[in-house]
Amino acid sequence: MSYLELLRLTAPEIIIVLTALVVLAADLLVLREDPLRNRLQIGAAFAGLGCVIAAGWLLAVAGPGGELSALSAGGMFADDSLTRLMKVALLGLTFATILISTEGTFTDHVGEYLALILLATVGMMLMVSATDLLMIFIALELTSLSLYVLTAFNKRDPKSSEAALKYFLFGGMAAAFTLFGLSFVYGLAGSTNLNDIAAHLINKGGAVDPLLLAAMALTVVGLGFKIAAAPFYMWAPDAYQGAPTPSAALIASGSKVAGFFLLARVMIVGFAGAPGSGSWHQYSTGWLPLVAILAGLSVVTGNLAAIAQTNVKRLLAYSAVAHAGYALLGILANDSRGIGALVYYVITYGVTAVGAFGIVSVVEEQTGNARLVDFAGFGRREPVLAFCLMIFMLSLAGIPPLAGFFGKFYLFTAIAGGAVNLGWLWLIILAIAMSAVSFYYYLGVLKQVYVVAAPDSAPGPRSAMTTRVVIVVLALLVVAFGCAPDLLLGPLSEAIHGVRF
């Protein structure tokens, strides 16, 4: 492995790191005296350009067909068609997040803010590629640390600091658990490479070692924290509510997408020797029942808690918990179809979440808050954006022909087909029943937007052009992925085909 080769493999990450440095330097050295708006827009232009170049590199290098799973750098880093697709999606989500923050007034530290978003993105890209325990931990920490700071960025609002502290304390604790679990795994398997670990566990055969079970459970804590699955979701509502809205969008979209992919890799590849079974009647110990518990708990807690929320950001946080539960079904399918379903679901969810948070930020600019009542009359004020919000909410609720519905259908069929004799049916029925519950609160938001009369107070400024365009594009994507799932499914199944996952 030459350094040149390593450079080639990690080129997209390097491009983003360089962009982060450029943005930081430009803002600190050249733009310091300019008005805030200009600094944000120029910085965002640089950052966005970096994302585009990195994505272009990924697409150009992959070429038609793409090269298959090249485990590189001593098995630390995977670069194959699937990871490339994931990275392009992550870059797209970051790009959208950067664009919706161009109108923000929550910070003077533009350079640092954008640089941190880009660094978090690098962390997420590494999460997608990591195939070694050490690499996984470093990627997780890079992402988390950047996101903690991004959460605290609104220094004028004590809620932002409070949210960041909660997020940080929970995150630190979760990271400690994960590290502890990973140390057990290393002790059991004698290797930090996921494939070696799997080979070792399969060779041992027989019943699952209790120590391995402890290791798996501890590992899941950290990853469950990252994806905000119940019962590790406590930080999410506060972080979403307190964080500046674009930061919350990144936490809800990009970091989720990467987190799910990483969790899937660790479970399906790393613990391939100890799946166990969570089927009705045929329970046996392993990681499947473990993840199934997370999925079931998330779906129930998320949806039921969301009903009681009066703040849309908190509502989206609990809905994110619920969606984490649905997405986990894709991991439970434990085959390539499940991975396809998972990737489709989390990417479309990420797009929807960024769009929804974009609209929340518009409402916040106009009314100063994001309570449900602040959405009253939004349909009159901003008919186009309100329509987009309807698309996002209905997609989250799983109404066809939007992306959220097809994602759910794909997940349910993947997991139902993944087990003999419909063993996962209990979980599917639980998930579907809970998604019926979720209509109540999504409709509740739309009720404010369309049904409730607007308050008398004068409406704030109209939304900015950039934000509007981004949101409309995202809404179009949600509709397009829902009406023509093959748009995403085509490249996706091509990417999965032949990848050793």
Add this chain to the structure above:
Amino acid sequence: MLAWTVYISFLGVLALLCLPAGMARAARVIALVIALAGMVVGIAGTVCSGMNGVWFPIAEKPWVKSLGIEYFLGADGISLVLVLLTGIAAVTGILFSWNVEHRAKEFFAFYLALIGGVYGVFLSFDLFLLFVFYELAIIPKYFLIAIWGSTNREYGAMKLALYSFIGSAMVLAGIVAAYVVAGGATTNLFELAKYPFPEPFQFWAFPLVFVGFAILAGLWPFHTWAPTGHVAAPMAASMLLAGVVMKLGAYGALRVAMTLFPAGLAAWRNEIALLAAIGIVYGAMVALVQKDFKFVIGYSSVSHMGFVLLGLATINGIGLSGAVLQMFSHGIIAGLLFAVVGRMVYDRTHTRDLDVLETMGLGRTLPFAAGVFAVAGFASMGLPGFSGFPAEMQVLIGSWYAFPTYGVMAGLGIVIGVAYTLRAMQKAFFSDSVETPAEAAHPLPPISLPEKIGAILLIVVTVTIGLYPKLLLDLIIPSFYSPLFDGLRQRGAF
């Protein structure tokens, strides 16, 4: 060609969304033109099909290749009958909501979206596609009721939406299970109907899907959304709700649950027939004691839809064709009844309380409304000469063969039906206890032309079908001999 019923409706939605706000009149005209076009396409498509009810494809394209999902539209006699019903209900609904001024553009956009979804359901022969259209039809209903409704509208709208979603969640679970069990390679209804699902699987999958759909058809005891929803809904929405949307449920139960899981139907048909018969009697008895005029009609819908479900459970030719005919007939008659109550009476008197209406002597001030209600009432009672008669008669004969006890219960329901219809008619229009002549206080606006056209259109249809039911039966009966119903035919008596 029939596929254009769907496309036209959604194009109409787009056209209305592009319309500048405040042009209520233009919105109405566009909506009416679109609905008329849909109705004409439906009629033309039926005539071109040769009027023999044999199944024919309309459009078949792969949609999601890797999952075997197709964009597959087709029609048989059952679809055609219901497409015709949808066209008529859509046009008359717009005629009766000619007075909508508040956010008219959005009102008709939601209205046409609902219609488009309904057409789509009736023409889908792919399970996934059918479900997509089915869910698509639920959302506009919520907004139509929540924004433009009257009594308790937000409660009624949310209740209706949640019942619908719970039903569709059950259906989705059943669809996913059926898809996976059948090999996970296709959602084409014909392919799935050929697949012999194991009997233990059918035993639980059938009630899941059937009840999921039947919730929307007002199956007792899951009917409670219907009266509150109807009462809360604006006039056009309650017409569509009773006229078309409840049929979606019955249609889904027939098209999906019964064709895919015939063994499940055979195992559960007694229970379903019992629930249907209870629904008939219960709905009628509750309608008998209502104070609110619209609740009377709301509960009568539950009662009449019970006939549809009872007919479906008989699994014999006459019962099934009666059930489909009853879907059509009830769609027309309920539309007429709601038009009188919601539009002609309520929009003028602003009350639906029968005790108050009793003092107004509406029979003299609104003779046209009284006449229409009398006709609609007779049709609703099932008098010969109206479409309700051949429909309910067939269901009764069918259920006499299959389960005589429930047949007798249903017959009892008809008798009570006569009682509540006459009671409502007498109280609202032909009461003697008129205290003050209504015209003295403030004269009621006369019945407008669109209302008259709409009412006459519906009356003509119900009388035509009542006198010559063969027109529709020739479409309905051959449908049961398509490959889709093979499994059902083997178990049924036809």
